[in-house]
Amino acid sequence: MxxxxxxxxxxxxxxxxxxxxxxxxxxxxxxxxxxxxxxxxxxxxxxxKRPNLYRVLLLNDDYTPMEFVIHVVESFFQKNREEATRIMLHVHHHGVGECGIYTYEVAETKVTQVMDFARRHQHPLQCVMEKK
Structure with a gap:
């Protein structure tokens, strides 16, 4: 058997x-x-299994205007003016701020879009992603 x-x-x-x-x-x-x-x-x-999530972060620098950062957060992360201003101030005071949490592919796309947009407008703004 x-x-x-x-x-x-x-x-x-x-x-x-x-x-x-x-x-x-x-x-x-x-x-x-x-x-x-x-x-x-x-x-x-x-x-x-749930996909891994990634935080999309903006890094502070001494050259990118605050209004530009607010515009980026509103445009690429669908935040209203108040939320975008809060995120910008957090980046300004703490050196880094979270714009959103996404799956890998979405986070990677947003980082690329923000970096390309900043370069086209000649700003040194840095956008990165990190695993949550």
């Missing part, structure tokens, strides 16, 4: 999929010579 699970696990884009195949064998052969007592059961369990 054979008995026991055979496992297989696949991880793809935050989704873990586990397949377990159980094989149980009864009497070795039936009267026609076939494998009479074997049963194969496959169970698949899908577990979805």
């Amino acid at each position: 054979l008995s026991g699970p055979i496992g297989n696990e696949t991880v793809r884009a935050g989704v873990t999929q586990t397949s377990v195949t159980e094989m149980t064998a009864g009497p070795d052969y039936d009267k026609d010579g076939g494998d009479a007592g074997t049963v194969v059961v496959t169970r698949t369990k899908t577990v979805t």
Whole structure:
């Protein structure tokens, strides 16, 4: 008699999929010579894992005008004037300020957009991302 699970696990884009195949064998052969007592059961369990999140941060410098920073926060992070001003003042007083928390791809895109926009307008504003 054979008995026991055979496992297989696949991880793809935050989704873990586990397949377990159980094989149980009864009497070795039936009267026609076939494998009479074997049963194969496959169970698949899908577990979805939340994606990692990243903080998008602006870094203070001595040259970028406060109004420009407010404009960046309003434009790229969809903050109203009051929230953008609060973030800008936090950056100004503490050296760094959080503009939002996003998945990796979104955070990376926002950092690139802000950096490109700042360079086009000849400002040294720095935008970075860090894992939360």
